[in-house]
Amino acid sequence: MELNMETCGFWMSLFFTAKLMIIYFLGPGDGKLELEPFDEESEPITIPTRPDLAIILRCDTVNHRLVSTGNDYTLCLWVSAPNAAGPRGWNSFSETALEKNEVLKELSAWAEKRLEALMQKEAETGLLEDAPRSWLRWMRATYFKHSNLPVAITGAATHGPGSNTCEMLWKSVVNGVDYVQEVPFLRWNHGEYYDPDPDCWMQSHVCTGGITKTCVRHHQFIDGVDLFDNKLFQISQSEATGMEPMQRHILETSYEALCMAGYTKKTLMNSYIAVFSGSTHPEAAYINYCTGAGAGNISQAITSNRTSFVLGCMGPSTSIDCEMASSAMALMVGCSAVAPNNDWRTKSGGDSQASITGGVYICVAGPFMWPRFHMYMSITGRSLTWDAKGNGYVRGECSMSVIQKPYTEKLDGEWVVTGESVLGTIVGYRMTSNGRAASMTAPNAPAYQEAVDEAMKAAGICPLDMDAVECHGVGSQLEDSVEVSALGRLLRSSAESLDEPLNLGAVKTNLSAECEASGIVAFVQVMYNIKFSANSGSLHLKQINPHMEGWESLQLSTESLPYRDEWAFHGASSRGWGGVNTHIIQWYRVDENYVRLGKLESTRDPFAFWPGGGGVLKAEAKAMDAYHIVGSWNNWKPEEMEATDVGIFTYTVTLGMNRFETFQIWLDGDSNRVLHPGRPRAPSALRVQGPVQLDEASGLNWMIDGRVIRESQAAPQGALTDAESSTGTTADAAADVVEYSTRDRGRVGDQYEVKLSIAGKYRAVVWRKVKTGADDAELRALQGTYYVTGSFNEWGLSEMTLSEDVQLGLHTIKIGPLKQKRYEFQLVRNKAWDQRFYPTFSTIAAESWSEFEVDGPGDEGHGNNWCIKSREGDFFLIEFQRSIGNGVDVKKISWRRVDE
Numbered sequence: 064m065e066l067n068m069e070t071c072g073f074w075m076s077l078f079f080t081a082k083l084m085i086i087y088f089l090g091p092g093d094g095k096l097e098l099e100p101f102d103e104e105s106e107p108i109t110i111p112t113r114p115d116l117a118i119i120l121r122c123d124t125v126n127h128r129l130v131s132t133g134n135d136y137t138l139c140l141w142v143s144a145p146n147a148a149g150p151r152g153w154n155s156f157s158e159t160a161l162e163k164n165e166v167l168k169e170l171s172a173w174a175e176k177r178l179e180a181l182m183q184k185e186a187e188t189g190l191l192e193d194a195p196r197s198w199l200r201w202m203r204a205t206y207f208k209h210s211n212l213p214v215a216i217t218g219a220a221t222h223g224p225g226s227n228t229c230e231m232l233w234k235s236v237v238n239g240v241d242y243v244q245e246v247p248f249l250r251w252n253h254g255e256y257y258d259p260d261p262d263c264w265m266q267s268h269v270c271t272g273g274i275t276k277t278c279v280r281h282h283q284f285i286d287g288v289d290l291f292d293n294k295l296f297q298i299s300q301s302e303a304t305g306m307e308p309m310q311r312h313i314l315e316t317s318y319e320a321l322c323m324a325g326y327t328k329k330t331l332m333n334s335y336i337a338v339f340s341g342s343t344h345p346e347a348a349y350i351n352y353c354t355g356a357g358a359g360n361i362s363q364a365i366t367s368n369r370t371s372f373v374l375g376c377m378g379p380s381t382s383i384d385c386e387m388a389s390s391a392m393a394l395m396v397g398c399s400a401v402a403p404n405n406d407w408r409t410k411s412g413g414d415s416q417a418s419i420t421g422g423v424y425i426c427v428a429g430p431f432m433w434p435r436f437h438m439y440m441s442i443t444g445r446s447l448t449w450d451a452k453g454n455g456y457v458r459g460e461c462s463m464s465v466i467q468k469p470y471t472e473k474l475d476g477e478w479v480v481t482g483e484s485v486l487g488t489i490v491g492y493r494m495t496s497n498g499r500a501a502s503m504t505a506p507n508a509p510a511y512q513e514a515v516d517e518a519m520k521a522a523g524i525c526p527l528d529m530d531a532v533e534c535h536g537v538g539s540q541l542e543d544s545v546e547v548s549a550l551g552r553l554l555r556s557s558a559e560s561l562d563e564p565l566n567l568g569a570v571k572t573n574l575s576a577e578c579e580a581s582g583i584v585a586f587v588q589v590m591y592n593i594k595f596s597a598n599s600g601s602l603h604l605k606q607i608n609p610h611m612e613g614w615e616s617l618q619l620s621t622e623s624l625p626y627r628d629e630w631a632f633h634g635a636s637s638r639g640w641g642g643v644n645t646h647i648i649q650w651y652r653v654d655e656n657y658v659r660l661g662k663l664e665s666t667r668d669p670f671a672f673w674p675g676g677g678g679v680l681k682a683e684a685k686a687m688d689a690y691h692i693v694g695s696w697n698n699w700k701p702e703e704m705e706a707t708d709v710g711i712f713t714y715t716v717t718l719g720m721n722r723f724e725t726f727q728i729w730l731d732g733d734s735n736r737v738l739h740p741g742r743p744r745a746p747s748a749l750r751v752q753g754p755v756q757l758d759e760a761s762g763l764n765w766m767i768d769g770r771v772i773r774e775s776q777a778a779p780q781g782a783l784t785d786a787e788s789s790t791g792t793t794a795d796a797a798a799d800v801v802e803y804s805t806r807d808r809g810r811v812g813d814q815y816e817v818k819l820s821i822a823g824k825y826r827a828v829v830w831r832k833v834k835t836g837a838d839d840a841e842l843r844a845l846q847g848t849y850y851v852t853g854s855f856n857e858w859g860l861s862e863m864t865l866s867e868d869v870q871l872g873l874h875t876i877k878i879g880p881l882k883q884k885r886y887e888f889q890l891v892r893n894k895a896w897d898q899r900f901y902p903t904f905s906t907i908a909a910e911s912w913s914e915f916e917v918d919g920p921g922d923e924g925h926g927n928n929w930c931i932k933s934r935e936g937d938f939f940l941i942e943f944q945r946s947i948g949n950g951v952d953v954k955k956i957s958w959r960r961v962d963e
Contacts, residue, residue, distance in 0.1 A: 066173060068177060068194065068195050068198050069195060071170055071173060071174055071177070072195065072197060072198070074166075074170060075167065075170050075171070075174065077141055077143070078122070078164065078166055078167050078170070079161075079167065080143040080144060081122050081123060081141040081142065081143050082121070082122070082123055082142055082143060082144040083119055083120070083121065083122065083141070083142040084119070084120050084121075084122035084127070084139060084140070084141055084142075085117065085118075085119050085139070085140040085141075085142070086117065086118045086119075086120070086129075086137055086138070086139055087116075087117045087137060087138040087139075087140075088112045088113065088114055088115070088116045088117070088118075088135070088137050089114060089135070089136040089137060089138065090113070090114025090115070090135060090136070091114060091134070091135065092114075092131060092132050092134065092135045093111065093112060093113050093114075093131070094111075094112045094129060094130055094131030094132070094135060095109050095110065095111055095112060095129075095130050095131075096109070096110045096112050096118065096127060096128075096129050096130075097109050097127065097128045097129075097130065098110065098120065098125050098126075098127050099125065099126045099127075100124060100125050100126075100669070100670065100673060100677070101124055101125070101126065101163035101164075101669075102124075102668065102669075102677065102678075104677040104678040104823075104824070105670075105673050105675060105676070105677030105678070105823075106673075106675035106676055106677050106823075107675060108673075108674055108675040112129070112131070121669060121670075122141065123164075123669075124669040124670070126163065126164065126165055151596050151597070151625035151626070151629075151653075151658065177198075178198070178201065178202045178205060178206065179206070181194060181198065181199070181202045182202055182206040185202075185523075190523075190525050196527070196559065199525075199528075200527075200528060200628075203523065203524050203525075203528050203632075204528075204628065204630035204631075204632070204650070205630070207490065207523065207650075212402060212403065212469070212470060212471050212478065213470040213471070213488035213489060213490045213650065214397075214398045214401055214402050214467050214468070214469065214470060214488060214489040214490075215467070215468050215469065215470040215481070215483065215485045215486075215487075215488050216465050216466065216467060216485065216486045216487045216488065216489070216590060217323075217324040217325070217417075217466045217467075217468050217483055217484060217485060217486065218319075218320040218321060218322070218323035218324030218325075218465065218466035218486070219320055219323065219463070219464070219465045219466070219486055219587055219590070220315075220316040220317075220318075220319035220320040220323060220463070220464050221316060221461065221462065221463040221464075221587070222285050222287075222312050222315065222316055222461070222462040222463075223285060223461050223462075223463065223574070223584075224242035224283055224284065224285055224286075224459070224460070224461070224574060225240065225242055225286075229463070229587050229591065230591060233587075233588060233591035233592075233595070233599070236570060236573045236574065236588065236599050237595070237597055237599040237600075237623050239573075239600065239602060240573060241445075241572075241573055241602055242283050242459070242573060242574055242575065243281050243282070243283050243444060243445060243446075243457050243459070243575050244281065244282070244283070244284070245280055245281055245282075245444075246280060246281070246282050246430075247284070250282075250284060250426075250429070251429045251430075253280060253429075253430070256275050256276060256277055256429065256430045257277060257278070257280050258276045258277070258278055259278055260278060261278050261442060263276040263277065263278055264276055264277055264278070264433070264434040264437035265434075267434035275429070275430055275431055275433070275434065276434070277430045277433045277434065277437060278437075278442055279430075279433060279437070279440050279441070279442060279444065279457070280444060281441075281444030281445070281457050282426065282457065282458055282459065282460075282575070283457065283458070283459030283460060283574060283575035283577070284426070284459070284460055285312075285425075285460045285461065285462070288308050288312075288425060288427075288460070289308070291303055291306070291311040291315070292315070295318075296314060296318075296373045297373075298373070306369075307345045307347035307348075307361050307425075307427065308347075308425040308427055309342055309345055309366060309423045309424070309425045309462070310365065310366055310369050312423055312425060312462035313340055313342070313366060313367075313370065313421050313423040313462050313464065314369060314370050314373060315462075316421060316423075316462045316463060316464040317338070317370045317374070317419045317421055317464045318374065319464070320419065320421075320464040320465055320466050321374070321419065321466060323466070324417070324466040324468070324483075325483070325484075326466075328374075328375075331374045331375055331376060332374075332375035333375055333377060334375070334376055334377065334378075334416065334417075335376075335377055335378045335415055335416050336374075336376040336377070336378045336415060336416060336417045336418065336419060337376070337378035337379040337380065337397060337400040337401070337415040337417070337418040337419065338367045338368075338370045338371045338376055338378065338379070338380040338381075338418070338419045338420075339367060339379070339380075339381060339382075339383060339393040339394075339396045339397050339400075339418060339419070339420045339421075340366045340367040340370070340381075340382045340383070340390075340393060340420075340421050340422065340423065341382075341383050341384070341385070341388075341389030341390030341391070341392065341393040341421070341422035341423070341579045341580065341582060341583065342363055342366045342367075342382050342383075342384065342389060342422070342423050342424070342579050343363060343384045343386070343389065343424070343578070343579050344363045344384070345361050345362070345363065345427075346425075346426065346427050346428035346431065346432060347361050347427050347428070348361045349428050349431055349432075350427070350428050350431065363382050363384065364381075364382055366382045366423070367380045367381055367382045368380050368382075370419060374419075376419065378400065378415040378416075378417075378418070379400060379415065381396075383396065384579065385639040385641070385643045385645075386578070386579070386639040386640040386641060386643070387535070387537075387576060387578060387579065387581040387582065387637055387638060387639055387640065388494075388581075388582055388637040388638055388639035388643045388644075388645045389422060389579035389580075389582065389639070390420075390421065390422025390463070390579060390580050390581065390582040390583035390584075390586075390637075391494075391581075391582025391583065391585075391586065391635070391637035391645040391647060392494060392582070392643070392645060393420050393421065393422065393582075393583070394420050394465075394467070394489070394492070394582065394583060394586060394647060395492045395493075395494060395645065395647065396418075396420075397418035397420035397467040398418075398467060398489055398492055400414070400415040400418045400467075401414060401415050401416070401417060401418050401467050401468055401469050402414075402469065403469055403471075403472075403473070414469075416468070417466055417467065417468045418466070418467040418468075419464060419466060420464065420465055420466075420467055420583070421462070421463055421464035421465070421580075421583060422461070422462075422463055422577075422579050422580035422581070422582060422583040422584070423461070423462040423463070423579065423580055424459075424460055424461065424462075424577055424578035424579045424580050425460050425462070426458065426460055433458075436458070438455075439455050439456060439537070439539065440455045440456060440457065440458065441453075441454050441455040441456055441457050441538055442454060442455070444457060445457060445538075445572070445602075445603050446536070446537065446538035446569075446571045446572050446575060446576060446603070447538045447572075447603045447604075448534070448536035448537070448538050448543060448569035448571060448572050448601055448603070448604070449536070449543050449547065449567075449569065449601070449604050449607060449608050449611070449619050450538075450603060450604050450605060450606060450607070450608060451540075451605075451606040451607065451608050451609060452605075452606070453538040453539060453540050453543060453608060454538065454539075454540075455537070455538055455539055456537040456538045456539070456571060456575065456576035457575040457576065458575060458576055458577075458578060459574055459575030459576060459577045459578070460577065460580075461574070461577040461580040461584055462580065463580055463583045463584055463587060464583075465486075465583065465586075465587065467489070468481075468483065469481065470485070470488050485651070486590055486594065486651075487589075487590035487593055487594065487649050487650075487651045488649060488650055488651050489647055489648070489649055490521070490522040490523075490632070490648055490649070490650040491517075491518040491519060491520070491521035491522030491523075491524075491647070491648035492518055492521065492645070492646065492647045492648065493513075493514045493515075493517035493518040493521065493645070493646055494514060494643060494644065494645045495510045495511070495513050495514040495517075495643075495644045496510065496642050496643055496644070497510045497642035497643075497644070498510065498642070500642065503640075503641055503642055504640055504641075504642070505541075506541065506542045506545040506546065506638070507545075507642065507644070508545050508548065508549040510642075510644050511545070511546065511549050511636070511638070511644045511646075512549050512552070512553045513644075514636075514644040514645060514646040515532075515549075515550070515553055515554070515634065515636070515646045516553060518634065518646040518647065518648050519648065521648075522632065522648045522650065524632055524648075526553060526554040526555070526556075526557070527554075527555075527557070527559060527560070527563050528632050529554055529565060529632050529633075529634060529648075530565070530566065530626050530627060530628075530631045530632050530633055531565065531566035531567065531568060531589075531592070531598055531626070531631070531633045531634070532550055532554075532565065532566075532567055532568070532633070532634040532635070532636060533567075533568045533569075533570060533585045533586075533588060533589045533592075533633070533634065533635040533636065534546055534547070534550075534567050534568065534569050534636055535581075535585075535636045535637055535638045536568075536569035536570075536571050536572070536601075537571060537576055537638075538571065538572075540608055540610060541610075542638070543608055543611065544608050544610035544611045544612075546636070546638075547567065547608075547611045547613075547614055547617065547619075548611055548612045548613050548614075550565070550567070550617065551565075551612065551613030551614050551615075551616065551617055552613050555613070555616035555617060556613065560616035561615075561616055563616075563627075564616050564617065564618050565616060565617050565618065566598050566617075566618045566620055566624055567617055567618060567619055567620065568588070568589075568592070568598055568599060568600075568601060568620065569601040570584065570585055570588045570599065570601075572601045572602040572603050572604075573599075573601075573602055581637060582635070582637035582645065582647075585635045585636075585637065586635050586647060586649070588635075589633045589634075589635045589649050590649060590651075592631075592633060593626070593631050593633055593649060593651050593652070593653065594651070594653065594654045594657065595653065595654070595657055595658060596625050596626050596629065596631070596653035596658055597623045597624070597625055598620055598623060598624045598625070598626070599623055600620045600621045600622040600623050600624070601619070601620065601621055602621070604619060604621050607619065626653075629652055629653045629660055630650070630651070630652050631650070631651070631652075631653075632648055632649070632650050633648070633649050633650075634646055634647065634648045634649075635647050635648075635649070667750075668750075668824075668825070670825065671748055671749060671750035671751075671825075671827050672748070672750070672820060672822070672825045672826065672827030673822065673823075673825050674822060675822070676822035676823030676824075676825060677822075677823045677824065677825070678823045678824030678825075679823065679824060680821065680823065680824050680826070683736075683754070684730075684753070684754060684826075685730070686730040686731050687730075687731055688731045689703045689704065689706075689731060689732075690703070690704045690712045690728055690729075690730065690738075690819055691703050691704065691728065691729045691730075691731070691732040692704055692714045692716075692726055692727075692728055692729075692817065693726060693727055693728075693729055694716065694724055694725060694726030694727070694764075695719070695721075695724050695725045695726070695892070695893050695894075695895035695897070695898055696716060696717065696719050696724050696847075696893065697893070698848060698893050698894045699893075699894055699895070701729055701732040702714065703732075704728075704817075704819060710820060710821040710822055711818060711819070711820055711821075712818070712819040712821075713816055713817065713818050713819075714816075714817045715814050715815070715816055715817070715833065716767060716814065716815045716816075716817055716830070717812065717813070717814050717837070717841075717845065718767065718769050718809050718810070718811055718812060718813045718814070718815070718845075719811065719845045719847055719892075719893075720811055720845055720846065720847060720892075720945065720947060720952075721892065721898055721920045722768075722769040722770045722809065722810070722811060723766055723767060723768040723769060723770055723920075724766070724767050725744065725764035725765065725766045725767075725895060725897055726764060726765055726767075726817070727739050727760060727763075727764055727765070728751075728819060728828070730754050734756075734757040735754075735756045735757060736753070736754035736755075737753050737754055737755055737756065737757055737759075737760040738751050738752070738753040738754055738819075738826070738828075739751075739752055739753050739755070739760040739763040739764065739765075740752065740763055740764070740765055740828070741763070742763065743762045743763060743764060743897075744764065744766040744768070744897070745763075745764065745765050745766065746765075746766070746768075746807075747765075747806075747807070747828070747829045747830050748827060748828075748829050749765070749827075749828070750826070750827065751819075751826035751827060751828055762897075764897070765828055767807055767815050767817075767830060768805060768807050769807055769808050769809030769810065769813060770808075771808065772805060807830075807832070809832060809835070810835070810836065811837070811842060811845060811947060812836055812837025812841055812842055812845065813832060813834060813835050813836065813837070814832070814833050814834035815830045815831065815832050815833065816830060816831055816833045817829075817830045818830065818831075839870075843869040843870060846865060846869060846872060846945075847892050847893045848862060848863070848865075848892070848893055848894075849862075849863045849874045849890055849891070849892055849943060850862050850863060850890065850891045850892075850894065851863060851876050851878070851888050851889075851890060851891075851941060852888060852889055852890075852891055853886055853887055853888025853889065853928070854883075854886050854887050854888070855878055855881060855886045855888070856878075860891060860894060861876060861878070862876070863875060863876040863890075863941075863943065864876065870946075871944070871946070872944055872945045872946040873942060873943075873944045874942070874943045874944070874945075875940060875941065875942045875943075876940075876941050877938060877939070877940050877941075877961065878938065878939055878941065879936075879937055879938030879939060879963070880935075880936045880937065880938060880963070881931075881933040881934075881935070881936070881937045881938070881939070882935055883933065883935075884908075884932065884933060884934070885908045885930055885931065885932055885933065886930070886931045886933065887905075887928035887929065887930050887931075888928060888929055888931070888941070889901045889924065889927075889928055889929070890919075890943055890956075892920060896922060897920075897921065897922040898919070898920040898921075899919055899920060899921065899922060899924060900917055900918065900919035900920060900943070900954065900956075901917075901918055901919055901924030901927045901928065901929075902914075902916065902917070902918065902924075902927050902928070902929055902956075903916055903918050903927065904927060905926065905927050905928055905930070906928075906929050906930050907930060908930040908931065908932035909930070909931070909932055910931075910932050910933070910959075910960055911957075911958065911959040911960065912929065912931075912956070912957055912958050912959075913955070913956075913957035914955070914956060914957070915953070915954065915955050917954035917955065917956050919954075929956065929958075931958060933960075937960055938960070938961050938962065938963050939958050939959065939960055939961065940958060940959055940961045941956075941957075941958045942955075942956070942957045942958065943955070943956055
């Protein structure tokens with residue numbers, strides 16, 4: 064069969080997730096199956112094959128190759144493990160499997176060549192539609208065209224609400240923090256301006272010293288608005304005193320972002336770096352704010368120019384005012400300055416090596432400017448984006464800067480990715496204007512759709528490739544409904560949209576509308592969404608705006624949601640009051656320093672034992688003389704195991720009256736060199752751990768369990784109950800309690816061969832039944848030794864005496880003289896603390912007692928003790944009788960006061 068994209072995808076997904084491979088050999092001839100673990104230390108083995116042979120192997124850890132004639136047939140079945148292993152719920156694959164599995168390596172190499180061919184074809188002919196959708200997404204998220212070179216973001220800084228780092232600000236937003244608050248007295252006494260009348264703003268005078276009235280009492284503020292380190296920037300105290308706050312904060316965030324991008328004052332001086340800022344005319348111009356010296360202390364033009372002057376940057380420098388689209392427009396101009404897409408500009412030296420791009424708004428004039436925006440501001444004090452009660456936005460403060468640099472550079476005629484640390488990339492952007500519309504401020508859906516569509520064309524993607532959009536989302540019912548409806552019709556109107564929903568975000572519900580800084584705030588929010596692969600949810604959405612249409616394939620998320628893959632295309636929209644529409648598309652990958660991508664792979668060897676061996680076992684993990692086994696059948700006394708072959712040591716264990724025995728293995732009989740399993744009551748074939756000291760291995764034993772398991776559920780298919788094995792009938796499926804057997808099921812006196820196998824670094828302990836049944840003399844010898852442990856001997860072990868009539872199974876002990884009024888105790892067999900006997904419930908103190916209700920053996924009876932009521936100087940005789948007849952284990956406990 065010829066390999067194509069569909070079959071390649073099928074086999075890759077199968078081999079990535081397959082855990083087990085079941086091979087059934089039909090024949091007619093013989094062959095051999097070669098198995099080689101991914102572990103480079105382990106040696107390969109060869110298994111002869113024949114017709115009617117079935118083999119189950121771990122295909123995720125072993126390379127396998129079948130050698131046979133061309134006329135032989137096999138049937139193969141793969142068993143896959145659940146694959147949503149990553150923290151974001153993606154299909155995460157084992158990197159080891161991709162590196163070691165020969166079949167996966169060949170398929171991956173074929174897929175990479177095919178993706179390159181698809182991208183080359185798409186670059187020549189336009190967007191493809193005839194290839195599988197999953198391959199197209201894979202291609203566009205992995206490769207980009209030479210005509211669509213991304214612009215990298217290498218640094219970011221902010222002075223925002225509650226945080227002075229972009230990452231911490233994002234973390235607070237993704238956890239649902241709402242930064243809007245009532246105006247604090249620290250800024251101004253808002254009671255002088257507040258009037259609950261919704262029309263009170265009409266009484267205001269838009270002039271210095273005039274009346275200012277507002278029914279809005281909420282805002283979002285940043286801390287330390289008056290703080291500034293003028294000495295760092297070599298600005299005199301007199302000039303710094305007169306600088307309005309927006310110049311101070313954008314200068315500081317610009318420098319902080321440059322430091323994050325790796326610049327120093329020395330490398331900045333005389334560098335061809337552009338500076339673009341989204342800002343408006345300072346509010347300080349409307350009040351008596353500045354008292355210091357300096358001609359440009361209050362000027363929108365100087366906002367960017369001062370940064371260029373102080374840092375010594377010689378690239379383009381200008382401030383941009385498009386209302387809430389200001390900083391988004393600054394980002395676009397920054398992309399144009401650094402992207403090496405224009406050959407003429409590049410040859411003429413017009414490219415900037417980097418761009419310092421930012422947005423800033425600081426409220427210093429109180430609510431003086433509010434009346435002119437009052438019709439768009441929320442009386443409720445929150446931006447209720449997409450909500451049926453949305454009535455506008457709340458204003459807020461922020462200063463934020465990013466560093467834009469080329470993502471690629473040309474070496475020897477080929478475009479290669481620069482080696483700089485990157486936070487995110489811009490792959491597409493476009494700005495449009497509404498033109499002649501219903502009014503200058505009214506939203507225009509076609510103009511907005513054109514901005515988004517042209518940005519997608521610049522990015523080289525189709526609508527379904529867009530993973531999410533950060534909406535402008537100012538909380539106006541009209542603007543929100545136009546924006547969402549336009550996105551739904553443009554990006555998710557096809558029949559396949561229901562399978563690939565688009566996630567929408569609205570950060571203004573957390574941070575408010577930060578005026579000229581809104582665009583860059585939304586942009587950085589998207590950048591960290593991709594970095595952590597978690598779309599932050601919006602707030603305050605209770606009932607969806609009834610005017611929105613076409614949102615069936617859109618997710619108006621109110622909680623954090625992951626992307627569908629580790630690569631993402633995420634757009635951010637901004638809109639200006641005068642009809643400006645902007646859309647910027649980012650593309651990047653989740654940061655592996657923050658989010659684990661692959662499966663959490665164990666550092667242990669995948670096999671408990673590999674017969675081919677491999678590696679070297681440390682000298683301290685080997686016995687110098689012999690391996691000794693200690694267990695519950697002989698009071699934990701070491702007995703030497705027999706060496707039957709190279710690396711094979713055996714010992715025969717006889718099942719005692721409890722029908723289960725536990726054991727460990729000691730090197731050279733030394734209790735400080737214990738081999739043990741990784742958990743208590745471990746079954747056969749579990750990996751061997753150690754050697755360790757005895758106290759470290761306490762309770763970690765292997766268990767040969769011959770008992771019948773009783774559970775209040777149906778027995779597993781194929782298991783035989785006691786009733787079935789004795790009568791040949793089928794047990795009632797509706798029974799409340801069923802009994803079924805394990806592989807080790809046995810009776811008292813059955814013998815098991817325990818085998819310790821050592822091959823290289825691998826060690827395993829297994830056992831199998833070698834003899835069934837025992838004569839009466841052997842059964843009597845299996846009574847074992849019983850001990851009393853209690854408060855009278857500080858919970859030590861006092862041995863009981865077996866009566867001369869062994870078949871009677873009576874064990875007694877005399878205790879005294881007693882000093883206290885009550886003593887508690889339990890019984891232990893063969894010094895094995897997991898073979899204790901105890902009452903069903905703790906008993907009342909009694910001078911004499913006799914009962915058949917004895918629980919055990921087991922280790923579950925903590926706190927359930929028998930209790931003796933005594934007087935000072937008393938002696939008591941404790942009797943325990945145990946006998947097994949006709950498959951019934953009869954246990955009786957009694958005590959009574961006796962003479963000294």
